[in-house]
Amino acid sequence: MKISIERAALLKAVAQAQSVVERRNTIPILANVLIEAEGDTASFRATDLDIEVVDKGPAVVERPGATTVQAVMLHEIVRKLPDGALVQLTDDGASGRLTVQAGRSTFHLATLPREDFPVMATSEYTSNFSAPAPVLRRLFDKSKFAISTEETRYYLNGVYMHVAQGEDGQALRCVATDGHRLARIDAALPEGAADMPGVIVPRKTVGELRKLLDDDDMQIAVSVSETKIRFATPQITLTSKVIDGTFPDYSRVIPTGNARRLEVDAAEFAKAVDRVATVSSERSRAVKLSLDEDRLVLSVNAPDSGAAEEELAVAYGDEALEIGFNAKYLLEIASQVDRENAVFLFNSSGDPTLMREGNDTSAIYVVMPMRV
Amino acid sequence: MPALCRDCLATFETAPTGRCPSCRSPRLVAHDELFALPIAHIDCDAFYASVEKRDNPALRDQPVIVGGGKRGVVSTCCYIARIKGVRSAMPMFQALKLCPDAVVIRPRMETYVAASRQIRALMEELTPAIEPLSLDEAFLDLTGTARLHGAPPAVLLARLIRRIEAEVGVSASIGLSHNKFLAKIASDLDKPKGFATIGRAETQGFLAAQPVRLIWGVGAAGQEALARAGIRTIADLLRWDRKDLGQRFGQMGDRLWHLARGEDNRRVTRDAALKSISNETTFPEDTADRDLLDGHLWRLAEKTSDRAKARDLAGRTVTLKLRRASFTLLTRRHSLREPTQMADTLYRTARELLAQVTEPGPFRLIGVGLSDLCPADHADRTPDLLDPDAARRQKAERAADAIRRKFGPESILKGRALR
Numbered sequence: 187m188k189i190s191i192e193r194a195a196l197l198k199a200v201a202q203a204q205s206v207v208e209r210r211n212t213i214p215i216l217a218n219v220l221i222e223a224e225g226d227t228a229s230f231r232a233t234d235l236d237i238e239v240v241d242k243g244p245a246v247v248e249r250p251g252a253t254t255v256q257a258v259m260l261h262e263i264v265r266k267l268p269d270g271a272l273v274q275l276t277d278d279g280a281s282g283r284l285t286v287q288a289g290r291s292t293f294h295l296a297t298l299p300r301e302d303f304p305v306m307a308t309s310e311y312t313s314n315f316s317a318p319a320p321v322l323r324r325l326f327d328k329s330k331f332a333i334s335t336e337e338t339r340y341y342l343n344g345v346y347m348h349v350a351q352g353e354d355g356q357a358l359r360c361v362a363t364d365g366h367r368l369a370r371i372d373a374a375l376p377e378g379a380a381d382m383p384g385v386i387v388p389r390k391t392v393g394e395l396r397k398l399l400d401d402d403d404m405q406i407a408v409s410v411s412e413t414k415i416r417f418a419t420p421q422i423t424l425t426s427k428v429i430d431g432t433f434p435d436y437s438r439v440i441p442t443g444n445a446r447r448l449e450v451d452a453a454e455f456a457k458a459v460d461r462v463a464t465v466s467s468e469r470s471r472a473v474k475l476s477l478d479e480d481r482l483v484l485s486v487n488a489p490d491s492g493a494a495e496e497e498l499a500v501a502y503g504d505e506a507l508e509i510g511f512n513a514k515y516l517l518e519i520a521s522q523v524d525r526e527n528a529v530f531l532f533n534s535s536g537d538p539t540l541m542r543e544g545n546d547t548s549a550i551y552v553v554m555p556m557r558v
Numbered sequence: 559m560p561a562l563c564r565d566c567l568a569t570f571e572t573a574p575t576g577r578c579p580s581c582r583s584p585r586l587v588a589h590d591e592l593f594a595l596p597i598a599h600i601d602c603d604a605f606y607a608s609v610e611k612r613d614n615p616a617l618r619d620q621p622v623i624v625g626g627g628k629r630g631v632v633s634t635c636c637y638i639a640r641i642k643g644v645r646s647a648m649p650m651f652q653a654l655k656l657c658p659d660a661v662v663i664r665p666r667m668e669t670y671v672a673a674s675r676q677i678r679a680l681m682e683e684l685t686p687a688i689e690p691l692s693l694d695e696a697f698l699d700l701t702g703t704a705r706l707h708g709a710p711p712a713v714l715l716a717r718l719i720r721r722i723e724a725e726v727g728v729s730a731s732i733g734l735s736h737n738k739f740l741a742k743i744a745s746d747l748d749k750p751k752g753f754a755t756i757g758r759a760e761t762q763g764f765l766a767a768q769p770v771r772l773i774w775g776v777g778a779a780g781q782e783a784l785a786r787a788g789i790r791t792i793a794d795l796l797r798w799d800r801k802d803l804g805q806r807f808g809q810m811g812d813r814l815w816h817l818a819r820g821e822d823n824r825r826v827t828r829d830a831a832l833k834s835i836s837n838e839t840t841f842p843e844d845t846a847d848r849d850l851l852d853g854h855l856w857r858l859a860e861k862t863s864d865r866a867k868a869r870d871l872a873g874r875t876v877t878l879k880l881r882r883a884s885f886t887l888l889t890r891r892h893s894l895r896e897p898t899q900m901a902d903t904l905y906r907t908a909r910e911l912l913a914q915v916t917e918p919g920p921f922r923l924i925g926v927g928l929s930d931l932c933p934a935d936h937a938d939r940t941p942d943l944l945d946p947d948a949a950r951r952q953k954a955e956r957a958a959d960a961i962r963r964k965f966g967p968e969s970i971l972k973g974r975a976l977r
């Protein structure tokens with residue numbers, strides 16, 4: 187194999203590859219990226235056995251072929267090469283070395299045979315549709331903060347993407363929860379997605395997917411089966427197993443009868459929460475919200491370290507209420523609001539609270555209060 | 559050299575030769591710094607066994623082993639059994655091989671706790687600076703109490719031991735020195751019914767000749783690590799530079815450097831911070847029966863939770879411990895998002911951990927622990943969205959606790975406690 191490729195294109199491909207490979211793994215081949223050259227394209231493939239990413243781009247192929255080399259090391263090298271360099275990758279097959287050459291720099295890297303590289307089995311996708319990058323970006327960006335890291339409830343370690351009945355008809359819906367808070371984000375159902383099976387997209391896949399979604403004009407081809415999901419742009423294909431488990435019935439968790447309504451400027455609210463929480467010494471920083479006629483008092487009382495209080499002018503016309511929350515949870519949901527005021531709907535100090543942006547029900551958040 | 563008679567409590571400026579001139583007792587202690595040393599370690603002699611002998615005088619001249627069942631381990635054995643080679647923590651079958659005529663008694667913890675409380679109360683009369691290490695041992699700091707009680711610490715301690723013998727009916731040994739490290743070593747020098755002193759002047763000389771395992775915290779692994787560096791006795795340690803020790807052994811190195819010189823500035827504190835709460839049980843026979851393990855899990859979770867509740871503590875980390883038939887240990891731990899003191903949460907977490915253990919067993923012991931402790935008011939504050947019943951179970955547990963407080967520990971039980 188002998189190819190020449192522009193440094194920027196190569197860097198992008200190996201950067202994606204090295205973020206997929208597991209840093210600590212016991213199978214050497216899984217640390218490698220598979221480079222394949224044919225016609226006038228070079229492809230870079232990496233996997234951790236759960237996720238596979240393939241980046242295919244134009245290259246000058248002098249001699250077709252394939253080999254595998256350590257992804258992290260290749261990434262480090264390419265990253266350190268000068269911008270605009272033309273990089274030549276040569277593998278003579280006999281020496282077991284890949285030569286990386288750019289300008290006056292030459293590297294010889296150990297390779298492993300391509301036959302050893304595990305290629306993810308292709309699967310029969312039952313549903314194929316296409317969605318604009320900004321739509322998917324919103325669905326995942328607004329839900330991923332609520333993904334659980336608890337291994338005992340592995341079925342919460344991802345975003346549940348499925349078809350649901352939204353306010354305005356059928357919707358493509360993403361839900362994530364860790365048992366303390368929940369995010370439910372809807373988007374108009376793309377054509378062809380109606381039969382899609384509901385799947386739990388793992389946390390790591392959500393992170394890798396994000397790199398495909400930066401371009402506002404990009405259409406992402408999505409393919410779904412019971413066991414796998416694939417996101418593809420013309421250049422990059424990301425295939426991932428989905429979490430084999432049943433996502434809990436979240437609908438019964440979302441309160442519908444919460445009558446006490448607070449409207450507040452989300453940015454001001456978040457700043458105030460952040461300020462008062464500073465005095466709290468516990469790990470779970472509890473903030474108390476005291477609500478009365480158009481007035482919100484945020485307070486923290488930490489006997490060991492001090493107390494803090496801040497008053498905010500808000501719109502609130504219901505019965506007075508005192509309710510506590512974990513400051514981190516409040517900050518995270520408040521930071522999801524970007525256009526209008528945050529609207530909180532409370533029931534009692536022991537019941538789940540609902541938050542949304544203005545009257546927009548296409549993105550709602552539920553957060554559990556905390557005893558204070 | 560000042561001296562003290564441990565029986566009549568007479569004190570002497572210069573030690574008499576032979577017996578006490580006033581009561582003819584041979585139990586005299588003499589030491590240059592006898593009346594100047596303030597830190598004591600009091601250690602009851604074969605405490606559980608002594609309590610058993612006290613309550614059943616027929617056992618007085620027989621070897622007594624307190625411990626659990628045929629398969630358990632020796633928790634305490636009396637001095638007669640010790641002559642035969644029985645030691646605490648020895649498997650019971652081995653102990654019985656060494657001493658077949660031993661009387662084996664199941665521990666009666668309530669009785670020992672009562673005796674321990676009695677002893678504690680006697681200590682309280684001397685000083686508030688008491689640091690209990692377990693039911694049967696404690697540090698006492700008697701600095702500055704001589705004026706109050708009209709006698710130096712050594713006399714107060716001898717009197718305390720006399721009262722423990724008379725009022726509680728067990729004997730104890732005293733180690734008297736100028737810090738905790740040395741006091742603890744001293745109490746072991748003259749057991750049983752001992753009174754040993756390590757003065758400032760002889761500290762260095764005494765320590766130099768001792769093996770490193772004498773240092774608290776240097777176990778088998780520590781000894782091995784030290785031996786690899788050529789350190790076997792404290793004298794070896796003294797030859798090391800402080801910086802080199804720190805480099806080779808980290809924080810431990812610095813501690814070793816100080817302790818080798820008999821320096822220990824830890825204070826005697828009433829409530830040495832508790833680091834973890836745990837309970838475990840050894841099965842009568844090794845078992846791989848998951849149902850049986852699960853039943854034990856609940857009882858252990860409940861016991862651990864009871865102790866946490868009693869101390870107003872909660873913990874964030876739940877540990878499951880299993881000992882294999884081969885005596886090797888398997889532990890699994892899980893950190894909760896929020897500290898808990900509820901038996902229900904402990905049990906459910908431990909059950910998850912057990913479910914993740916793919917080894918079929920059999921196991922000889924199971925344990926449940928709670929660590930990363932914090933005050934209880936930081937615990938169990940955020941209910942689980944996905945488990946709406948959890949709040950109800952929590953209420954039920956609090957209600958059951960209240961019933962038990964009023965009507966006794968057996969008054970209300972969960973069905974699963976009976977498995």
